[in-house]
Amino acid sequence: MSASRAIEPASRWISCPECEASCREVPLPPRAILRCKRCGVVVRKSARPTSLQPAWALATAGLFLVVLANVNPILTFDVVGNTQPNLIVTGVVELARQGYWPVAALVFFAGIAGPALYLAAVWYVVSACCLTRRWPQLPRVLKAAEILESWNLVPVYALATVVAVVKLEMLGTVAWQHGALWLVALSLCAFLTGQLFDHRMVEERLEKLT
């Protein structure tokens, strides 16, 4: 045991995140990438101590934007003087009232709860990494963030809103409200957080923490 460690001090076996093949971890020079020999996926990237900070900033901003995008009306619809402001939750409530509660639940989860929980989970884990604090339940929250990633559907919701406005213009007058701006900002934040949140890097940092 100690002999093999003496020969290869900085090399160990890690499993590929995609295909779980064993890859030998070697110390990486700056900007280098370690790829899996079997499936070609990136196994390790050389990381600077600050490389999680963009994800931290975006997740923090995203959490504020979730509140703003859900509290402000996104558009108002006007037919012959009857004006009605629309929030994201208005559609959920209306679908549930019409008896289509499974669809309402899906919209609620994918459009409101999913992104909020995803951003909260990312924020919690990345904050712990950046502040080097050993907060409780970190591995579980990281797992939750991984599962919730495919429910982070705000950009899809934003596109659907644009299509809906085009359709509604055939029926009456539609006016964008400032909630729409928050929605656009939120979808950018949510998308970029998803891109910049490096699961493997966080995992590695957490290992060092505990």
Next chain:
Amino acid sequence: MSPSDRPRYQLACALVAAGIILYIPANVVPVMTMTVVGQVEPLTVLGGVQELYDSGLAPMAGIVFLASIVVPFCKLAALSWLLLMQGSTAWQRQRAAVRRIVHLVGCWSMVDVFLLSVLAAVGQLGVLASVRAEPGALFFAAVLVCTLFASESYKPRMIWQTKESLPT
């Protein structure tokens, strides 16, 4: 396949099969009815695309057509291919790439459900203009949930689990 992954594989198979069956009513049954000053108009998913195209909004119609008809179909086809090829050593890298694309593009099929939600919010304006959800929406949402969970439960490592690679 490793024995611990067998239930995952079976779950993915069942969900894809359910998705294929539900795909038919999802596209045949109307998803919503739009009432504009007394004119009642039931719309299927394809009908909604047609209406957008007819009113001169071809790019918008293209997006909705891609997201709500092409993407679910391709997702079901790709997932069935991956599941049928399970255990074979052919095209493993390509299969890994297909799985990654399915995972990436799959979520855009939710556009139609969100669209329905934004339109239904308008339904509160009473007689002048109203949008009501129809049973097709349930089938459509069910197809999406099936494909989402199927692609979630089919892990990429399963592509590489062949008879040769596993000690039995």
